Amino acid sequence: xxxxxxxxxxxxxxxxxxxxxxxxxxxxxxxxxxxxxxxxxxxxxxxxxxxxxxxxxxxxxxxxxxxxxxxxxxxxxxxxxxxxxxxxxxxxxxxxxxxxxxxxxxxxxxxxxxxxxxxxxxxxxxxxxxxxxxxxxxxxxxxxxxxxxxxxxxxxxxxxxxxxxxxxxxxxxxxxxxxxxxxxxxxxxxxxxxxxxxxxxxxxxxxxxxxxxxxxxxxxxxxxxxxxxxxxxxxxxxxxxxxxxxxxxxxxxxxxxxxxxxxxxxxxxxxxxxxxxxxxxxxxxxxxxxxxxxxxxxxxxxxxxxxxxxxxxxxxxxxxxxxxxxxxxxxxxxxxxxxxxxxxxxxxxxxxxxxxxxxxxxxxxxxxxxxxxxxxxxxxxxxxxxxxxxxxxxxxxxxxxxxxxxxxxxxxxxxxxxxxxxxxxxxxxxxxxxxxxxxxxxxxxxxxxxxxxxxxxxxxxxxxxxxxxxxxxxxxxxxxxxxxxxxxxxxxxxxxxxxxxxxxxxxxxxxxxxxxxxxxxxxxxxxxxxxxxxxxxxxxxxxxxxxxxxxxxxxxxxxxxxxxxxxxxxxxxxxxxxxxxxxxxxxxxxxxxxxxxxxxxxxxxxxxxxxxxxxxxxxxxxxxxxxxxxxxxxxxxxxxxxxxxxxxxxxxxxxxxxxxxxxxxxxxxxxxxxxxxxxxxxxxxxxxxxxx
Amino acid sequence: xxxxxxxxxxxxxxxxxxxxxxxxxxxxxxxxxxxxxxxxxxxxxxxxxxxxxxxxxxxxxxxxxxxxxxxxxxxxxxxxxxxxxxxxxxxxxxxxxxxxxxxxxxxxxxxxxxxxxxxxxxxxxxxxxxxxxxxxxxxxxxxxxxxxxxxxxxxxxxxxxxxxxxxxxxxxxxxxxxxxxxxxxxxxxxxxx
Numbered sequence: 001x002x003x004x005x006x007x008x009x010x011x012x013x014x015x016x017x018x019x020x021x022x023x024x025x026x027x028x029x030x031x032x033x034x035x036x037x038x039x040x041x042x043x044x045x046x047x048x049x050x051x052x053x054x055x056x057x058x059x060x061x062x063x064x065x066x067x068x069x070x071x072x073x074x075x076x077x078x079x080x081x082x083x084x085x086x087x088x089x090x091x092x093x094x095x096x097x098x099x100x101x102x103x104x105x106x107x108x109x110x111x112x113x114x115x116x117x118x119x120x121x122x123x124x125x126x127x128x129x130x131x132x133x134x135x136x137x138x139x140x141x142x143x144x145x146x147x148x149x150x151x152x153x154x155x156x157x158x159x160x161x162x163x164x165x166x167x168x169x170x171x172x173x174x175x176x177x178x179x180x181x182x183x184x185x186x187x188x189x190x191x192x193x194x195x196x197x198x199x200x201x202x203x204x205x206x207x208x209x210x211x212x213x214x215x216x217x218x219x220x221x222x223x224x225x226x227x228x229x230x231x232x233x234x235x236x237x238x239x240x241x242x243x244x245x246x247x248x249x250x251x252x253x254x255x256x257x258x259x260x261x262x263x264x265x266x267x268x269x270x271x272x273x274x275x276x277x278x279x280x281x282x283x284x285x286x287x288x289x290x291x292x293x294x295x296x297x298x299x300x301x302x303x304x305x306x307x308x309x310x311x312x313x314x315x316x317x318x319x320x321x322x323x324x325x326x327x328x329x330x331x332x333x334x335x336x337x338x339x340x341x342x343x344x345x346x347x348x349x350x351x352x353x354x355x356x357x358x359x360x361x362x363x364x365x366x367x368x369x370x371x372x373x374x375x376x377x378x379x380x381x382x383x384x385x386x387x388x389x390x391x392x393x394x395x396x397x398x399x400x401x402x403x404x405x406x407x408x409x410x411x412x413x414x415x416x417x418x419x420x421x422x423x424x425x426x427x428x429x430x431x432x433x434x435x436x437x438x439x440x441x442x443x444x445x446x447x448x449x450x451x452x453x454x455x456x457x458x459x460x461x462x463x464x465x466x467x468x469x470x471x472x473x474x475x476x477x478x479x480x481x482x483x484x485x486x487x488x489x490x491x492x493x494x495x496x497x498x499x500x501x502x503x504x505x506x507x508x509x510x511x512x513x514x515x516x517x518x519x520x521x522x523x524x525x526x527x528x529x530x531x532x533x534x535x536x537x538x539x540x541x542x543x544x545x546x547x548x549x550x551x552x553x554x555x556x557x558x559x560x561x562x563x564x565x566x567x568x569x570x571x572x573x574x575x576x577x578x579x580x581x582x583x584x585x586x587x588x589x590x591x592x593x594x595x596x597x598x599x600x601x602x603x604x605x606x607x608x609x610x611x612x613x614x615x616x617x618x619x620x621x622x623x624x625x626x627x628x629x630x631x632x633x634x635x636x637x638x639x640x641x642x643x644x645x646x647x648x649x650x651x652x653x654x655x656x657x658x659x660x661x662x663x664x665x666x667x668x669x670x671x672x673x674x675x676x677x678x679x680x681x682x683x684x685x686x687x688x689x690x691x692x
Numbered sequence: 693x694x695x696x697x698x699x700x701x702x703x704x705x706x707x708x709x710x711x712x713x714x715x716x717x718x719x720x721x722x723x724x725x726x727x728x729x730x731x732x733x734x735x736x737x738x739x740x741x742x743x744x745x746x747x748x749x750x751x752x753x754x755x756x757x758x759x760x761x762x763x764x765x766x767x768x769x770x771x772x773x774x775x776x777x778x779x780x781x782x783x784x785x786x787x788x789x790x791x792x793x794x795x796x797x798x799x800x801x802x803x804x805x806x807x808x809x810x811x812x813x814x815x816x817x818x819x820x821x822x823x824x825x826x827x828x829x830x831x832x833x834x835x836x837x838x839x840x841x842x843x844x845x846x847x848x849x850x851x852x853x854x855x856x857x858x859x860x861x862x863x864x865x866x867x868x869x870x871x872x873x874x875x876x877x878x879x880x881x882x883x884x885x
Contacts, residue, residue, distance in 0.1 A: 005759065009761050010764060010767060013751070013768055017771060017772065017774075020779060021775060021779055028786035028787070029786070030789075122851075124852055
C-alpha cells in the first residue's frame with residue numbers, strides 16, 4: 001500500500017513537472033534553425049570549448065551562420081567534420097583553413113631591451129611589467145606561454161627563441177591567440193588577412209607601413225629568396241590582386257621608406273614583385289586562391305578599373321556573388337585606357353584580369369551607369385550593396401585662347417584613350433605636352449613612339465616638383481623628350497583650323513603654397529613661341545560624375561568641391577549606407593595602388609555591412625604611414641648593389657610599343673631578395689651581430 | 693530583522709556552503725580557473741538556489757508531509773530541482789536571451805549540483821518557515837559565489853606564478869581550498885552570544 005502511494009506521489013510530481021515543461025516548451029518556444037540542432041547533434045557534446053566557442057551549441061550556431069568551418073570541432077576529428085559538412089551541404093575543405101602565425105620576427109634576445117626582466121617566466125606576467133619592458137611595444141616576449149597553452153603540441157620554441165608552428169598539428173583552435181598578452185600569435189586565414197587594416201599594433205616594416213596597399217613586403221621577398229615564388233604571389237595577393245600591373249606601374253613609395261636607404265640603395269621591391277608575378281604568368285598555371293562557398297549575397301560593382309576589380313576579387317573570395325558593370329568595351333579602366341602598351345602590355349593586363357574573373361566574378365561591358373541602368377535598377381535585380389568606382393575620366397582644360405579652335409589640341413587622356421580603343425592617332429612632327437604627371441609622360445613617350453621628331457614637355461614648376469614617377473622622366477629624357485620647366489602656355493596660334501605654334505610664358509619659383517611646393521610666378525615679357533602640330537594637355541583629371549545626375553538614390557550621394565564622391569576614409573561608405581566608393585572617383589586622379597587599397601577596404605566594409613556587423617575601423621588604424629626609425633647609429637651593414645632592371649635599348653623603342661622593361665632574371669631576384677633586411681617595426685637583420 | 697541579518701551572516705560566512713559544509717565542490721574546482729567563468733557560475737547558482745529553496749519547501753510542506761511520505765524527500769527534491777532548472781532554462785531563453793547567454797552552459801550544470809540539494813534539505817531540517825527559507829537559500833548562494841570568486845582570483849594569480857609541476861592545476865587548487873576553509877573556520881563563533 002505504502003509502495004503504491006510512494007510510486008503515485010513520485011509519479012505525480014514527475015507528471016506535473018513533465019507537463020509543466022511541455023507547456024513551457026510550447027509557450028516559450030524559441031525558433032532555432034533546424035540545421036543548428038542537426039549540427040549540434042552531430043558534434044560530440046563534450047562542451048570542451050577547445051574550438052573557441054562556449055560549448056557545442058554555440059559552435060553549431062557559428063557553423064550554420066558561416067562563422068566557423070565544418071571542421072570546427074577539434075576533438076571530433078574527420079568523422080565529425082564530414083558529418084557536419086554533410087548537413088551543411090559543403091565539403092570539409094570548403095571552409096577556410098586557419099593556421100597560427102607569429103607576428104614578430106625578433107625575440108627578446110635580439111630585439112631592443114629596455115631593461116633586464118627577471119620575473120616569472122610567463123609572457124602574461126612579463127607583459128604586466130611596463131608592457132614587457134621593451135623599446136618595441138609589440139615584440140614577442142619569448143617565454144613561450146603560447147607553447148604551453150597549445151593542446152596539440154603544434155608549437156615549439158624555434159632555434160631563434162621564437163615560437164614556431166608545426167603546420168600539420170595546428171588545428172586553428174585559437175588557444176595561443178587567446179593567451180598571448182600582446183596579440184602577436186594569431187590564427188590567420190586568408191580572409192582575416194585581406195580584411196585587415198593596418199594599425200599601430202601591427203609590427204610592420206617601414207616599406208609595408210608605407211605601401212598604400214599594405215602588402216607584406218618582407219614576407220614575399222623572403223619567399224622569393226627561398227625560391228617559393230608561388231607563396232610570394234599568394235602573399236602579394238592577400239593585399240593586392242594586381243602584382244603584374246603594380247610590378248610595372250607602381251610608383252613604389254615603399255622603396256623610399258626602405259631602411260637600406262641608410263646604407264646604400266633601397267631594395268628593388270617593385271621589380272621583385274614583378275618577377276614573382278611574371279613567374280606565375282610564364283609558368284602557364286594560375287595560383288588560384290580558395291573561394292568560399294557562395295553565401296547568397298550579391299554585390300554590384302560599377303567600374304571595372306583597378307579599384308572595382310580589387311573589390312570584386314576579395315568579395316568573390318569571401319563567397320559573394322559579384323557583378324562588375326563597365327562602361328567601356330573592355331575591363332581595366334585607366335590601366336587599359338590610360339597606361340600605354342610599352343609600360344603595361346595589354347596582354348599582360350588581360351591575363352591578370354582574367355585571373356580575377358576566373359574566381360566567378362561576372363562582368364558586363366558597355367554598360368554605363370546613368371545611361372544604361374540606374375542604381376535603383378540594381379536594387380531591383382537583387383543587389384544588396386554597390387561599390388562605385390567610376391574613376392576620374394574628366395580632364396582639365398588649358399584655358400588659353402585658341403584651345404577650342406584646333407582639332408589637334410586635345411587632352412592627354414583623350415589621346416591615350418583613343419589609342420586604348422585601337423583608333424588611329426597620328427601625330428605631326430612637333431608635339432607639345434603640357435603637364436608634369438604620369439599622364440603627361442605617357443602622352444609624350446607615346447607621341448615619340450608614333451614618330452614625332454620633336455616632343456616638348458612644358459611644366460610650370462621645376463623637375464624636382466614633377467609628380468610623374470622618376471623613372472618615367474629619366475626614360476623620357478633618354479628617348480629625347482625636350483623638357484621646358486617653369487613654363488606655362490598662354491596662347492595657341494594657327495590658321496584655318498590648323499595649329500602652327502604655341503606661345504608660352506617663362507616662370508620663376510616664388511613663395512611656397514598650401515601644398516608646400518613653391519608657387520610658380522610668371523616673368524613679364526618672356527613670351528616664347530614653339531612650333532606645334534599637336535598639343536596635349538595633361539594638367540589634371542577629375543571624376544566625371546554625370547553618371548550620378550539622376551533622381552532617387554544617386555541624388556543622395558554628396559560630392560566634394562573637387563567633384564568627387566563623399567565617402568568615409570577607411571570604411572569607404574558614402575552617405576547612402578549600402579553604397580561604397582573608392583579609387584579615383586573618391587580621391588581624385590591618383591595611382592593604381594591607392595585605388596587597389598580602396599577596393600580592398602571597401603570589400604572589407606561591404607562584407608561587414610552585409611553580415612549585419614557594425615561597420616567600424618580599428619581605433620588606431622592609420623591612413624598615412626607612421627615615421628619609423630631607420631638604421632641605428634654606429635651600425636655598419638655591408639653595402640651591396642641594387643638589381644638594375646633590364647631595358648630595351650632606346651633605338652629599339654622607336655616606332656613600336658614593345659615593353660621597355662624586360663624584367664629581372666631569377667638569379668638577380670634571388671640576389672636582390674638577399675639584400676632585404678627583413679625588418680620589423682624597429683628591428684632589422686644584422687642589428688645584434690653588428691652592434692655587439 | 694536582526695534575526696534575518698544573523699541568518700545571512702550565518703549562511704554566508706559562518707556556515708559557508710562550500711568552505712564549511714563542503715557541498716558543491718565540483719563546480720568550485722571546475723569553474724574557478726577564470727574570473728569570468730566563476731562570476732557566471734555564481735550568478736547561475738544564486739538564481740537557481742533561491743528558486744529551488746522555495747519550490748522544495750513547498751513540496752515538502754504541501755505534498756510530502758500531508759501524505760506522510762517524508763522518506764521520499766531526496767528523490768522528490770532531485771526530481772523537482774532538475775525540472776526547475778530545465779524550466780528556468782526554457783523561460784530564460786525566451787524572455788531574457790541576454791541573461792540566458794550570460795549564464796550559458798552553467799545553468800544545466802547546476803541540475804546535478806549537491807549544493808542546491810543540500811540547501812533544500814537544510815531548509816527542511818532546520819524547520820525554517822517560508823521567509824527564512826528564502827533568506828537562507830539566497831544567502832547560501834551568495835556564500836557560494838563569494839567563495840568561488842575569491843578562489844578564482846587566487847587561481848588566476850597562480851597561473852602567473854612559478855610553481856613546481858606536480859603542484860600545478862587541481863593539486864594547488866585543493867590545497868588552497870583547504871586553507872581557505874581553515875580561514876573560514878575563524879567565523880565559527882560569530883553570531884553566537
